[in-house]
Amino acid sequence: MLLASIIIHAAQPIRQERSAASIYHLLQGKRSAQTLQDAHMYGLTHLFGIYPKLSRQVFDKLAANIMQEEGQDIKKNMPYFNGMAYQSQTEPFLYRLLLLVQLLSNQTKGENRYIPVTDNPAIQHWIKQLYRQEQHRLDDWRNGVYEELYGLLEELPQIQAELFVDRLTGYHHIGLTTVQLAEKYHVHDTDVLLYQTSTIHHLLQHAETDTAAFPHLAALMDRPQHKIRSITSTAQKTRTMLERGMSVEQIALVRGLTENTIKDHIVEITWLDGEALSSKFISDTDAAVILECAMQAGTNKLKQIHALLEGKYDYFQIRLALALRKEQEVKA
Known part of the structure; x- marks a missing residue:
């Protein structure tokens, strides 16, 4: 499983x-x-x-x-996953693609009346906008989507590619449901969904890194930067206020949050952006001491590191140091 x-x-x-x-x-x-x-x-x-x-x-x-x-x-x-990068993209991209394939298939046969594969109004609106812009190039889209999908699905294990293809709905053809796919391929329905997510991440990764080779799939993507997408919205607000020169105490007061919550945001930002903001709260020397202790003890447990360092550093500093570890390793 x-x-x-x-x-x-x-x-x-x-x-x-x-x-x-x-x-x-x-x-x-x-x-x-x-x-x-x-x-x-x-x-x-x-x-x-x-x-x-x-x-x-x-x-x-x-x-x-x-x-x-x-x-x-x-x-x-393990199948390919890139959850942190594509979590917010996975479902919109999937349903845009499913609805686009359905539209192109029916349009080829001159069929304009069919039940869309999703009732999500945002997805339907997005595809309608695409259709209005590209209706004179639908043959190019049909061929392009087919060729791009064929090439990328061919790189996947057979069962994973077939699970995805059997999900597609087209002219006088209804794609299989999760339960039907699980029964057909003798896998658990949770695995059907995981394989589907892996396939979408595979498509997104190629469409993002080689837009010229996969222009039609790339057009179905949203374009926010990964770091902005990965940081929680509340942490993003804290980062903006820190960049304006506000202190932890001031931010907590203005936002009506505890100082510990603001410190949580700073640690979160540090995991993604490195020392851009963390240098205001911990020096390179102190971070190195904490990381050396963590490495020798073979642990990431804050309480254990805090005890080994005899309380010299607080938990916030220890968390920042651990968040900086990846960047320190890259420099080394």
């Missing part, structure tokens, strides 16, 4: 220092400072938000059976 393999993969770096619930929040894409920090700290950003509709009951039942397994490193068997 793919979901079980993903849980095992996530548990390998995290199991000694976090509860199983932290993995659930990671997969669901909970946009809290702790979950975002865990994703970066344990190298699990690719799994962040890959299953937003994951049931807690399903997760708990599965995790209870497998969290104690040592298991082998199954990373090489």
